[in-house]
Structure formats: C-alpha cells, structure tokens
Amino acid sequence: MSKGNKKNRRKQQVNHTGGRKPFVRIMEEMNEQVPNLIAFYKEAHWSRKKGRFITDTAEKNYNLMLERLDETEIDAGNRDEASNAAFKEVLGFRSGYATGLGHSVVPEPSPYMRNNRDYQRIVEENEKNKNDVNLYKSQLEAVRADLLEFKNQFKDYERLMNTHMADLECRRESHQVTPIDA
Template structure:
C-alpha cells in the first residue's frame, strides 16, 4: 500500500478531505507507540526525537515538504497529540487514591519505567504549583467534554496545548497564576467584557490561590483606593447638594418675602388712591 494522499488548502494547517480522520488517527498511533512520554510536554521533546516522529508521518502520507503549511500542520498535530496523550496518562494517575498506589498499579499505556518517571513528576511540588487553579486550567475545564473524554473541538485542544507549552517555558520563580493569565490573553486575545473563546459568560469568583497572586493583590489594593476616593467624592457631592438645597430654600423664602412686600405696597397704594379720589 502506497502513501495516503491528503488535500491541504493553501494557508491551512489541516487536511480537508476524506482522509483527514485517517491522518489524525495515524498520528495518535505514532505518538502512543513511538514517542517518549517522559518529557513534560511537546516543547520539551528534543529535536531529534521530533524529527523521527515527523519522518514516520511523511512515510505514510503524501506531503509537499517545500510548503510551510504542510510542515507546520504535521508538527502542530504531533504536538497536540503528544500533549493530549500526556493529559490522558495524568488522568489515569489521578484515579488512584495515592501516589504509592499509582506506582504499584501502573498502566498498559506506557512502559513501567516511563510511568514511574511520570508519577515522580506529577507528585513533585513543582508540578503541583504549575497546575494550581489558573485561567489556563479554567479554559480546559470549560472546553472539555466529560461524556466524550476529549476537548470539544480541535481548536480548543490546540489552544490549551499551546498555553500549557508556553507556561512550561516560563522561569520557575515566576508567579504561575500571573504568567497563566498573561499567556491566556496572548493565545486567545481579549475583547471588552469577555475573553475570546470563553463566550459572554459571567466572570467567576477568583479561586483562593488566585487571590494570593501578586497581580490579584495589586488590583485589590488599587480597587480599595478607588473605592475610598469614590466615597470621598460622594461625600463631597452630598454636601454640595445639601448646600444647594439650602440655598434654594433660602432663595424661595426670600422670593416670598419680596412678593408679599410688593403686594402690600400695591394694596397700600390702591387704598391711598381711592381715598384721594373720594375726597375730591
């Protein structure tokens, strides 16, 4: 059997033909069988290992390697499949009641030595710190189908994997939650009132861990200052409005006094004129 043909439109990074499902299925198989899953994510896989996986894909499909979008398509899909398989392995680990049980129980998805290496990483404080609740994990939760056991679509999967890779490239001493928020905005972009890809949803209350981040504390302090300023200006405005009301009241009373005075004068003048006319 020869290579499988693919139709890839100019500028696209995915096949648009009847063999598209064969392409994605084959890449999943290549990752499961040939990829070294001990790396934290696709971005940590050495170039020589990536090239070996790419060569396997090129051996199975008709591709024009002179085209940028063909090369990018293969590398992007391999990265997505690698990170997705990594995520599936971690889900297996989380099903165990303890780290020790996970080591004993293992899985047939990878070799024992690979599983032990992964378990060691997942149990580390560094990994737990990196995966603390943040906007990247929130994106995954809102774009993951529990029923299907996968992301709701390929775009969501790619966006999440891209955010995870960029987060993994950050320096270890950086504030993870703050870095995750920045990466979230870089990957998805942001419009007024909502983040692209998250819909017009109600903004959730920040998690306890988020509340401890430097960014949250800074914004909270700024918000408190703004509230204090607003209360001060409101107090000044209330006093000003009270003064205006007092002036209006005084002015109204003064107008009444003048009106009564004028009416008295007019009535006095009329009476005097009547008396003079009668005398004449």
C-alpha cells in the first residue's frame, strides 16, 4: 500500500499547502482575505517558508490564470466573476468534480448544459405554456358555463314568449268572434 501511495503521490502535478484540510474548509477560513478563486489558488499553493509556489506547475497555472484575466475586459463589479472564469478555464472541467477545489465542492453544470441556453429557454417556455394552457382551460370552462346558462335562459324566455303568443292568438280569435255575434 505504501508503494502505491508513493506512486500516486509522484503522479500528482500540483500540490497544496493545506495538508489534510479540505479546500472548502480552507476557503471558509480565508473567506474575507481571499476575494476570488485565483487569489485562493495562490494562497493554497504558495509556500510561506520558501517564498514561492510549491511546484512549477502550480506557478505556471497561476500565471496562466493571470494572463487570461488580463485578456478579458473587466468591469469594476465583474472582477471576481472574470477571475473565477479564468480559474475554471485554466484548470479545465471534469464531470462531477470541481477542478481545483476538491470533492467537497458541488460542481457547476457541465459545459454542454451551461452552453445549452436554448434547452434552458425551451424548458422555461414550456413551463410558461403549461401555465397559460391551464389558465385558458379554466377561462374556457367559465365561458362554457355562461353559455349553457344563457341557453337555458333563452329556452325559458322562448317558452314564455310562446305562451304569450298563444294567449294573444286566443284573445284575438275570441275578440274577433265576439263582436260579430253581438
């Protein structure tokens, strides 16, 4: 087991100064001191004793992050977002794992899902359409109920009119018959 651990340790290209602490705990401890992921990367991979990065790869990654950050046009409010994007761009993406932050951090959606804004728009549009359909169904039922009520009222009115017409017809016939006989 020890030989296997040594072998795996040699494969690790980027070490950190956190020891056994998970990155999430280190981030919590440095919350006010470290404003973004690039600054956190430097803190987690910088040796205070030696005054430099732990490995050359860590230094190379940090410099790449700074280059990417300099390449982007940054507003004053978006500096943290831009630095976080540069961090993720340099370290890459692994499905189900927040690269550079360890296993304890919930990863962001895959690049496919992040870039698939059309899918998100369609899902939102579908939900809106379902709500609209339910609204229109209830309105249609209300209109049908009103129409049925008007139909019934019209039938009652028609019966009443037929009754009045029959009475008028009867009176007219009786009125016409009476003057002639007298």
